[in-house]
Amino acid sequence: MYGCEFDDQTGEKNAFRQFGYDGEDFLHLDLKESRYISPVQQGIPSAQKWNNNKANLENDKQYLSTECIEWLQKYLQYGKSSLQKTVSPQVSLLQKSSSSPVTCHATGFYPSGVTFSWMKNGQDHDEDVDLGELLPNEDGTFQKTSTLNVKPEELKKNKFSCVVEHQGKTKTANEIMTNTGESVPIGIIVGALAAVVLLVVIGVAGYMVYQKKKGFKPVSGSDDGSNSSAHTVPQA
Incomplete structure (x- = not known):
């Protein structure tokens, strides 16, 4: 596994190259010291062999610190609209x-x-x-x-x-x-409902008074609206 990092604000560069074996760290490249290090005894012979190959060490360091950074910057530029977007919280x-x-x-x-x-x-x-x-x-x-x-x-x-x-x-x-939803709504809702009912009662009473003042009289009679009290009795 290898890769590189670049901070566009400070210009700081960093890179890594690591090898594993059976799920454990085996070798990794120390760029500052230009040498491979093994955290396990089994990897020491490989580290010594690779460290003696100065040409390969220089190639690895050159790629990770230069070419890899250049490609990273290119990819960031290609995907600038999505990769470098900033949205404040x-x-x-x-x-x-x-x-x-x-x-x-x-x-x-x-x-x-x-x-x-x-x-x-x-x-x-x-x-x-x-x-x-x-x-x-x-x-x-x-x-x-x-x-x-x-x-x-x-x-x-x-x-x-x-x-x-x-x-x-x-x-x-x-x-x-x-969130005051636990303490406030019950009293407010009951009070609001009581106010609505009271307004309806007042509205109905006011309407009846208004109609009486206009001379409104209840109508009784047939369905056609006549005031006659006579009803037709069906004949056998």
Whole structure:
């Protein structure tokens, strides 16, 4: 297995070439020292043989540090629209209830590298913090969380904020969105229904008063709307 790495911001280059045997490391190339190293006794004879071949060592070093980097940059340029796209995260502070932990949720970002940090009254705070796993979104972006576990009274007395860094840019969230769905709806819904029923009753009563003022009189009679009280009796 071999490959190379290039940091387009710092210009730093790195590369590796490794060999394995039966699922274990057998040999790897140390580019700085230009020699192969074996972590197991069985690989030492091979390492010594390859290290004595200076021409092959130089070829490996030249390819990994130069040609491999050039091809990597070409591939990045070919796929620039997708490989080098950057989408900043949306950051929110979420809490199920006033006694629940506070979760800093970052989503919709690309590429996947993000860092979380918490602030307490403007100072760094790294206690009682749990970092969640990186998860993919359906659109190819990513999401990740960091949870702050503090007591409700500590949240009330102090101001906490979450800072998310992505691709050299930072976003800060300091307003906690709490899900109050457990404590509020019952009273509100019952009150709303009572108000609706009351409005319907008032509406019906008002309509009847309005019709009476217009001289409305209930109609009784046949289906054709006549006011006659006489009815035709069928004959046998």
